[in-house]
Amino acid sequence: MIEAAAAAADHIIVVFVPESSRAQANITSMLAPQANRVMVLGEWEERWQENRIGFHQPVVHKMLESNIDKVLAGRTGVRFFFPLCGKAVDMKWLADQGHSVVGVEISEMAVKQFFEENNMTYSEEPVPAIPGAKVFKSSEKNISLYQCDLYNFSSSIGGQFGAIWDRGSLVAINPKDREKYAALIISLMAKDCRYLLDTLLYNPELYPGPPFFVPDAQVQSLFGKSCDIELLQSVDALTDRHRGWGLDFLTENVHLITPKSV
Numbered sequence: 476m477i478e479a480a481a482a483a484a485d486h487i488i489v490v491f492v493p494e495s496s497r498a499q500a501n502i503t504s505m506l507a508p509q510a511n512r513v514m515v516l517g518e519w520e521e522r523w524q525e526n527r528i529g530f531h532q533p534v535v536h537k538m539l540e541s542n543i544d545k546v547l548a549g550r551t552g553v554r555f556f557f558p559l560c561g562k563a564v565d566m567k568w569l570a571d572q573g574h575s576v577v578g579v580e581i582s583e584m585a586v587k588q589f590f591e592e593n594n595m596t597y598s599e600e601p602v603p604a605i606p607g608a609k610v611f612k613s614s615e616k617n618i619s620l621y622q623c624d625l626y627n628f629s630s631s632i633g634g635q636f637g638a639i640w641d642r643g644s645l646v647a648i649n650p651k652d653r654e655k656y657a658a659l660i661i662s663l664m665a666k667d668c669r670y671l672l673d674t675l676l677y678n679p680e681l682y683p684g685p686p687f688f689v690p691d692a693q694v695q696s697l698f699g700k701s702c703d704i705e706l707l708q709s710v711d712a713l714t715d716r717h718r719g720w721g722l723d724f725l726t727e728n729v730h731l732i733t734p735k736s737v
């Protein structure tokens with residue numbers, strides 16, 4: 476594609492800009508309003524302490540429920556990873572169906588509330604590889620929740636996963652950390668991993684986030700090199716809560732991401 480041509484007195488300079496860097500430049504401009512937003516870990520802990528957890532849903536997430544067959548693809552006893560798990564009831568729903576769940580969450584309060592609200596007893600032990608971290612394990616179900624910074628978790632600690640449910644996670648991390656986040660997620664994917672990713676589209680000029688705006692073009696640039704990406708669902712998700720944030724549209728997209736077979 477010819478991006479710019481400049482004519483001088485006796486010669487012409489033609490600049491070829493590859494399609495991928497044009498796309499990257501456009502993503503950068505779309506993301507500009509939120510690019511420098513940072514939530515420090517202490518702010519998330521404060522939200523839990525003050526019960527400002529409007530993201531938590533008391534019932535299984537519709538997008539997980541409606542796409543579960545595509546995630547399982549006929550498999551039983553799948554190991555699920557929940558990055559930034561909060562106290563999502565989806566974890567219990569999957570464990571009740573015989574799957575195992577590993578979550579990572581910085582707030583100990585969130586982890587304890589998960590077990591307590593679901594009437595599960597749990598054990599608590601340190602994680603030698605991560606100073607200060609703890610792992611909480613359900614005594615009844617195959618659910619292990621690591622209380623630590625996500626970026627301290629790795630496949631050497633948790634192994635690899637057959638499925639990942641990413642809701643309120645890629646959209647919640649600081650926008651400048653997305654490449655680091657994607658690299659970690661890719662390293663946690665087993666060859667047969669089916670990664671269900673929930674993203675939100677809205678005008679980032681109108682609301683600072685979180686949740687942050689993640690355009691499909693960025694999902695492509697983060698995961699497209701090593702994975703196939705299929706947009707499974709795209710729904711209008713605007714509610715009065717979001718109108719209260721000043722938004723005029725909100726679209727929820729669900730992607731199925733799978734490692735390219737080599």
Ligand SMILES: C[S@@+](CC[C@H](N)C(=O)[O-])C[C@H]1O[C@@H](n2cnc3c(N)ncnc32)[C@H](O)[C@@H]1O
Nearest residue numbers: 519530531559560561580581624625642643647
């Ligand atoms: C928007 S909430 C979503 C929780 C859950 N996925 C859900 O859908 O209900 C994001 C969660 O990530 C946690 N969190 C944020 N940054 C984190 C980090 N770097 N490492 C671990 N947990 C983090 C917060 O405490 C919060 O509970």
Ligand SMILES: *[C@@H]1O[C@H](CO)[C@@H](O)[C@H](O)[C@H]1NC(C)=O
Nearest residue numbers: 497498500501502504505692
């Ligand atoms: C750039 O992004 C805008 C949205 O901000 C979109 O409407 C437009 O089609 C994109 N242009 C290109 C060349 O990808």
Ligand SMILES: *[C@@H]1O[C@H](CO)[C@@H](O)[C@H](O)[C@H]1NC(C)=O
Nearest residue numbers: 552553554574575576616617
């Ligand atoms: C939990 O699941 C893992 C594999 O995901 C398995 O190795 C382990 O035996 C299971 N533990 C229990 C108590 O079922």
Ligand SMILES: *[C@@H]1O[C@H](CO)[C@@H](O)[C@H](O)[C@H]1NC(C)=O
Nearest residue numbers: 564567590591592593594595
């Ligand atoms: C946990 O137990 C309480 C008290 O018996 C009950 O009201 C509640 O419904 C239970 N919660 C779940 C998720 O089973």
Ligand SMILES: *[C@@H]1O[C@H](CO)[C@@H](O)[C@H](O)[C@H]1NC(C)=O
Nearest residue numbers: 604605606624625626627628
């Ligand atoms: C945990 O993550 C933080 C931030 O990414 C990093 O500074 C620290 O070195 C990590 N600690 C361990 C034990 O991996």
